[in-house]
Amino acid sequence: MTDPLVVVGGDAAGMSAASKCKRDSPETDVLVFEKGEWVSYGACGLPYYVKGEIRELDDLVSVTAEEFREERDVDLRTNHEVVAIDTEARTVTVDSPDGTFDQPYEDLLVSTGARAVEPPFEGMDLDGVFTLHSMESARDVRAYLHEDAEWLAAETGSGYGETVHEYAAMESPDAVAVVGGGYIGIEMAEAFAAHDHEVHVFEMLPTLLQPFGEAAADVVAEHLRDQGVHVHLNTAVESFEGDACVRSIRTDSGSFDVDMALVGVGVAPNAELAEAAGIDLGETGAISVDDYGRTSAAHVYAAGDCAEARNLVTGEPDHVPLALTANRAGRAIGQTLAGDPTPTGGIVGTAVVKAFDLEVARTGVIDEERAREAGFDPVSVTITDETRAHYYPGGTEIQITMVGDRESGTLLGASMVGEEGVSKRIDTVATALHADMTVSEVEYLDLAYAPPFSPVWDPVLTAAKVLAGKLEG
Amino acid sequence: MTDPLVVVGGDAAGMSAASKCKRDSPETDVLVFEKGEWVSYGACGLPYYVKGEIRELDDLVSVTAEEFREERDVDLRTNHEVVAIDTEARTVTVDSPDGTFDQPYEDLLVSTGARAVEPPFEGMDLDGVFTLHSMESARDVRAYLHEDAEWLAAETGSGYGETVHEYAAMESPDAVAVVGGGYIGIEMAEAFAAHDHEVHVFEMLPTLLQPFGEAAADVVAEHLRDQGVHVHLNTAVESFEGDACVRSIRTDSGSFDVDMALVGVGVAPNAELAEAAGIDLGETGAISVDDYGRTSAAHVYAAGDCAEARNLVTGEPDHVPLALTANRAGRAIGQTLAGDPTPTGGIVGTAVVKAFDLEVARTGVIDEERAREAGFDPVSVTITDETRAHYYPGGTEIQITMVGDRESGTLLGASMVGEEGVSKRIDTVATALHADMTVSEVEYLDLAYAPPFSPVWDPVLTAAKVLAGKLEG
Numbered sequence: 002m003t004d005p006l007v008v009v010g011g012d013a014a015g016m017s018a019a020s021k022c023k024r025d026s027p028e029t030d031v032l033v034f035e036k037g038e039w040v041s042y043g044a045c046g047l048p049y050y051v052k053g054e055i056r057e058l059d060d061l062v063s064v065t066a067e068e069f070r071e072e073r074d075v076d077l078r079t080n081h082e083v084v085a086i087d088t089e090a091r092t093v094t095v096d097s098p099d100g101t102f103d104q105p106y107e108d109l110l111v112s113t114g115a116r117a118v119e120p121p122f123e124g125m126d127l128d129g130v131f132t133l134h135s136m137e138s139a140r141d142v143r144a145y146l147h148e149d150a151e152w153l154a155a156e157t158g159s160g161y162g163e164t165v166h167e168y169a170a171m172e173s174p175d176a177v178a179v180v181g182g183g184y185i186g187i188e189m190a191e192a193f194a195a196h197d198h199e200v201h202v203f204e205m206l207p208t209l210l211q212p213f214g215e216a217a218a219d220v221v222a223e224h225l226r227d228q229g230v231h232v233h234l235n236t237a238v239e240s241f242e243g244d245a246c247v248r249s250i251r252t253d254s255g256s257f258d259v260d261m262a263l264v265g266v267g268v269a270p271n272a273e274l275a276e277a278a279g280i281d282l283g284e285t286g287a288i289s290v291d292d293y294g295r296t297s298a299a300h301v302y303a304a305g306d307c308a309e310a311r312n313l314v315t316g317e318p319d320h321v322p323l324a325l326t327a328n329r330a331g332r333a334i335g336q337t338l339a340g341d342p343t344p345t346g347g348i349v350g351t352a353v354v355k356a357f358d359l360e361v362a363r364t365g366v367i368d369e370e371r372a373r374e375a376g377f378d379p380v381s382v383t384i385t386d387e388t389r390a391h392y393y394p395g396g397t398e399i400q401i402t403m404v405g406d407r408e409s410g411t412l413l414g415a416s417m418v419g420e421e422g423v424s425k426r427i428d429t430v431a432t433a434l435h436a437d438m439t440v441s442e443v444e445y446l447d448l449a450y451a452p453p454f455s456p457v458w459d460p461v462l463t464a465a466k467v468l469a470g471k472l473e474g
Numbered sequence: 475m476t477d478p479l480v481v482v483g484g485d486a487a488g489m490s491a492a493s494k495c496k497r498d499s500p501e502t503d504v505l506v507f508e509k510g511e512w513v514s515y516g517a518c519g520l521p522y523y524v525k526g527e528i529r530e531l532d533d534l535v536s537v538t539a540e541e542f543r544e545e546r547d548v549d550l551r552t553n554h555e556v557v558a559i560d561t562e563a564r565t566v567t568v569d570s571p572d573g574t575f576d577q578p579y580e581d582l583l584v585s586t587g588a589r590a591v592e593p594p595f596e597g598m599d600l601d602g603v604f605t606l607h608s609m610e611s612a613r614d615v616r617a618y619l620h621e622d623a624e625w626l627a628a629e630t631g632s633g634y635g636e637t638v639h640e641y642a643a644m645e646s647p648d649a650v651a652v653v654g655g656g657y658i659g660i661e662m663a664e665a666f667a668a669h670d671h672e673v674h675v676f677e678m679l680p681t682l683l684q685p686f687g688e689a690a691a692d693v694v695a696e697h698l699r700d701q702g703v704h705v706h707l708n709t710a711v712e713s714f715e716g717d718a719c720v721r722s723i724r725t726d727s728g729s730f731d732v733d734m735a736l737v738g739v740g741v742a743p744n745a746e747l748a749e750a751a752g753i754d755l756g757e758t759g760a761i762s763v764d765d766y767g768r769t770s771a772a773h774v775y776a777a778g779d780c781a782e783a784r785n786l787v788t789g790e791p792d793h794v795p796l797a798l799t800a801n802r803a804g805r806a807i808g809q810t811l812a813g814d815p816t817p818t819g820g821i822v823g824t825a826v827v828k829a830f831d832l833e834v835a836r837t838g839v840i841d842e843e844r845a846r847e848a849g850f851d852p853v854s855v856t857i858t859d860e861t862r863a864h865y866y867p868g869g870t871e872i873q874i875t876m877v878g879d880r881e882s883g884t885l886l887g888a889s890m891v892g893e894e895g896v897s898k899r900i901d902t903v904a905t906a907l908h909a910d911m912t913v914s915e916v917e918y919l920d921l922a923y924a925p926p927f928s929p930v931w932d933p934v935l936t937a938a939k940v941l942a943g944k945l946e947g
Contacts, residue, residue: 013930046865046925060865313920324930325923346918353922362922392519392533424927425898428934432902432919436909445819446905447786449826449835450798452519454897457486457797461901 003030005076006338007093007106009083009274011035012042013324014305014331015112016064019075021335029339031075032104034095036082039136040066045324047139048188051146052195058136086111086278088298108300108338111280111288112331113271115306115322120180120266124241128171129261133185144168145261146196171246174198174261178250180238182209185265187221187356190230193263194357201231201257203238203250210354214367216383216402217418221356228357268322270307283309285320292344294334302338304330304345313347314365314413314434315375321350350414351431353424360423364431365414367404372414378407382468386460388422390452397421401464403430405440405472412440415464422455429461440469476503478549479811480566480579482556482747484508485515486797487778487804488585489537492548494808502812504548505577507568509555512609513539518797520612521661524619525668531609559584559751561771581773581811584753584761585804586744588779588795593653593739597714601644602734606658610637617641618734619669644719647671647734651723653711655682658738660694660829663703666736667830674704674730676711676723685825687840689856689875690891694829701830741795743780756782758793765817767807775811777803777818786820787838787886787907788848794823822907823887826897833896837904838887840877845887851880855941859933861895863925870894874937876903876913878945883912888937895928902934913942 006022008015011033019031033040043061050058069075078097085094092103117134119125131142145168177193179186182204193200202209202225208218209225209232222232237253241262249256270287281297283289288303290296292311296303306322310330330345337343353362366372372379381404389396399419405412415430417423433443443465450457458466479495481488484506492504506513516534523531542548551570558567565576590607592598604615618641650666652659655677666673675682675698681691682698682705695705710726714735722729743760754770756762761776763769765784769776779795783803803818810816826835839845845852854877862869872892878885888903890896906916916938923930931939 043863043865043925043930045923045930046863049866049925054867055865063864323923325920325935328930329918346920348920351920351922353924353927355924355926360927364920364922390516390519391536392516392528393522394527422898424922424924425895425902428919428921428932429898429901429905431921432905432909435915435919436905436911438909442908445802446901446908447798447819447821447824447837448901448904449824449837449897450518450796451826451828451897452516452522453828454826454833457516457518457801459798459901462798 004091004105004107005030005032006108006110007104008033008110008112009093010112010114010305011040011077011079012044012112012114012305013327015110016041016069017328017331018110018112018304018335018338019069020073021332022339023073023075025336025339025341027074033075033077034081034083034093035077035079037135038079040069040077040079042136047133047136048185048192050139051143051189052192058140061136083274086274086301088278088280088301091300106300108302110334111275111296111301111303111307112305112327113274113307115268115270117265118267118269120264122238122240124243124247125264127241127243127247128245129174129243129247130241130264131262132264133189140165141168142263145171145174147173172260174259176201176257176259176261178203178257178259178262180262180264181266182206183211183265183267184354187354189263189265190225191355191357194228194230198261199231201233201259203233203236203252205235205237207235209234210361212352212367213361213363214402214416216400217361217363217416220400220418221359221361224357224359268306270320270322272307275303275307283318283320285309285318287320289318290345293337293342294330294345302334304334310345311347313349317375319348319350321348321352323352349431349434351427353427358420359418360421361416361418362423362427363414363416364427365404365412365434367402367414367416369404372404372406377413379404379413380407380468380472382464382471384460384464384467386463387456388419388460389454390456393452399423399460401460403440403464403468405468407472410439410441410472412438412443426461440465440472444469477564477578477580478503478505479581479583480577481506481583481585482566483585483587483778484513484550484552485517485585485587485778486800488583489514489542490801490804491583491585491777491808491811492542493546494805495812496546496548498809498812498814500547506548506550507554507556507566508550508552510608511552513542513550513552515609520606520609521658521665523612524616524662525665531613534609556747559747559774561751561753561774564773579773581775583807584748584769584774584776584780585778585800586747586780588741588743590738591740591742593737595711595713597716597720598737600714600716600720601718602647602716602720603714603737604735605737606662613638614641615736618644618647620646645733647732649674649730649732649734651676651730651732651735653735653737654739655679656684656738656740657827660827662736662738663698664828664830667701667703671734672704674706674732676706676709676725678708678710680708682707683827683834685840686834686836687875687889689873690834690836690889693873693891694832694834697830697832741779743793743795745780748776748780756791756793758782758791760793762791763818766810766815767803767818775807777807783818784820786822790848792821792823794821794825796825822904824900824904826900831893832891833893834889834891835896835900836887836889837900838877838885838907840875840887840889842877845877845879850886852877852886853880853941853945855937855944857933857937857940859936860929861892861933862927863929866925872896872933874933876937876941878913878941880945883914883945885911885913885916899934913938913945917942
């Protein structure tokens with residue numbers, strides 16, 4: 002009898018692979034070890050759960066553990082942590098509630114995800130200081146805000162542990178420090194502001210949302226300030242201070258009274274398990290994989306936030322831990338393991354984030370230094386345009402930065418920010434990047450026009466037109 | 475001294491060419507003859523002017539005649555109609571307020587636009603029966619609705635003629651017949667409904683919005699009915715009846731009492747002037763042009779709604795009279811005539827229309843018969859998905875039809891309909907068509923995801939995934 006396909010980690014990549022493999026090859030045994038309780042949940046929704054727009058954590062689950070077991074016939078073991086991989090013996094060592102055991106595998110998928118980076122600040126262990134790294138942590142944050150005592154009482158009945166009670170019993174915060182001005186920081190600033198807390202965002206770099214480029218980030222910072230958020234740029238956090246609870250945050254620009262803090266300074270791939278097994282990591286620190294998700298060890302695959310993916314613009318491995326990449330790579334590996342070899346697909350680094358009333362999006366290579374490292378001679382323009390025909394009511398400004406390569410005229414990337422029509426407009430540019438289009442080719446795209454939806458020349462076309470002019474000039 | 479560049483028709487294509495040529499080559503004399511009063515206006519905005527969302531006709535003008543003359547140094551003659559072209563002598567004959575004269579040209583651009591088709595129904599000349607073919611006609615329609623007497627009084631002071639007074643003096647209509655269920659028909663149904671008139675839409679074909687495909691059109695028809703519009707499909711209009719004013723509309727499915735009618739059964743290219751000069755028309759009836767907008771006559775170009783453009787999906791000349799195509803071709807020809815030969819660019823037939831609360835969009839080849847004529851073996855799927863993450867509030871349904879070629883796997887086209895995120899999502903597919911992508915390549919696009927803006931797998935990816943499966947099957 003063949004050993005099973007073993008999957009380590011039951012979120013997007015892992016469960017996509019397990020489901021796809023089982024569907025295409027029902028005779029394959031598929032065994033998933035998940036160290037926590039939750040599987041296949043929408044971590045991207047956690048800020049909106051804290052904000053209160055999503056009522057229950059369960060709402061974030063797309064497929065439950067039971068459904069995987071009963072409907073998809075996946076042998077899913079929650080509370081099972083894989084602590085070692087032996088790539089020679091083709092076994093994993095598993096800590097379970099019933100003890101430790103070794104499990105042989107035919108093929109192995111490492112989909113251990115990523116974790117919130119915990120910076121070495123003094124006072125990280127004070128009550129009221131959180132990271133947003135899991136369903137449980139989001140519940141704790143929401144409990145600490147506890148504007149909603151009845152809901153909490155109901156929730157705590159359903160077996161999620163005692164921390165919720167503890168946090169709900171503490172005093173509700175007045176001022177919240179958000180440490181880190183990336184996606185999570187921006188989304189959480191919105192969530193806290195929605196609860197009428199005073200919000201401070203601290204960012205070490207000169208701009209928020211660094212991967213979105215300075216021009217977009219400046220618009221976001223101004224918008225956050227308009228919303229009453231205190232934005233502290235070029236500000237390094239040094240420590241949290243307090244007794245049991247945090248009472249202030251100390252930075253290189255002074256101290257600020259806060260009684261809650263959310264630390265979102267980035268994520269790191271959970272690559273230690275693979276590394277300890279002698280599997281190669283890439284320069285990014287994530288697990289190195291080929292176009293089919295294969296690691297350096299035979300029969301071992303990796304996918305999701307713990308693994309690299311090929312950036313189609315630079316041609317180099319990249320680490321952009323996002324949901325679509327994880328789902329897609331997991332699904333492709335499941336298909337490969339079911340007997341139909343399927344590449345996991347490259348990425349172009351497309352991302353979008355909501356920042357209060359703004360949509361902010363990016364794709365490709367925007368950073369000029371990074372472009373030069375990849376061998377390009379970047380030329381960039383930033384334009385401001387309208388989202389609708391000039392005469393049609395309700396239009397808003399949209400700002401687009403577009404970058405191209407001087408020598409080849411190739412499109413390299415773009416960022417956008419505005420109140421509407423940003424999130425899907427970036428996809429036009431992403432598609433052009435997949436097709437390796439020149440900026441002039443983008444200028445000639447036949448895009449949709451009607452007065453309620455864009456000017457005759459869509460802002461993407463206008464940006465390309467201006468950039469093409471500059472590239473020729 | 476060289477003769478001037480002469481442009482016939484001062485709307486999108488003509489004024490784009492004139493402006494671009496003059497900007498790039500200030501020494502070239504540019505002479506534009508426009509038979510009416512208005513230049514460079516947003517005809518696409520007329521339904522929203524009638525609806526009342528746009529207050530004044532002047533708001534639709536992007537650049538005024540004066541600005542063209544004074545700021546752009548274009549010799550623009552309004553109320554000058556070109557009545558003949560002599561391609562041998564290189565002259566045009568012009569009827570002007572001061573008499574008829576011949577004007578020599580170095581190069582000639584025919585940008586005479588298109589007109590509303592006037593079907594040979596009895597009673598077309600009754601009061602209350604309109605087409606929407608010009609700024610003036612839109613003003614007449616709005617005057618006839620005259621819910622806004624003060625505004626009318628003010629407007630009629632500014633020299634736009636007496637018809638507005640006449641129409642405003644007539645009785646306000648109760649029920650309006652919209653004849654034709656294309657763009658104009660749908661947009662005007664929305665405009666009339668906004669004024670609380672009873673609205674009937676009559677369409678000869680089995681579906682509204684025929685170029686958008688049956689699946690999208692069915693959703694639109696249902697939505698219009700939900701909005702209280704009477705939708706009559708498979709219904710041929712025979713005549714209008716009444717005394718001075720229209721009182722009823724007779725169809726092959728019976729008569730209906732109406733006291734106003736808007737006939738929007740399509741547009742026809744104004745190609746007669748060119749045809750009379752011996753210039754070749756294409757099979758579509760529009761003026762045939764090469765990739766630089768050159769007609770069959772030396773030194774004569776054509777652009778805009780009177781001319782064909784190359785459809786990049788079929789490789790054949792096509793006639794899709796839309797604003798972006800006109801602007802782009804005009805601009806390219808202006809650049810060419812300024813000494814920098816520039817192709818006008820192909821089209822993929824992208825279009826979007828607002829239908830009450832819906833956005834409806836299309837691109838490429840959707841119609842299976844047309845696909846077969848172009849040498850493809852079309853395979854199509856229709857999926858329904860959500861516009862946001864399943865747990866994020868406010869998401870709505872989006873329906874996508876996607877078509878591919880069985881043998882090559884090439885993407886051929888798509889249509890979409892939904893309450894949000896349609897108008898710019900179609901651009902992703904349009905861009906993929908420009909790049910000649912396969913359906914599988916579309917499935918692997920790295921599109922933007924965040925819970926407020928799409929599911930992890932954007933509906934475009936899901937449609938491509940399902941279609942790719944069917945193409946392989």
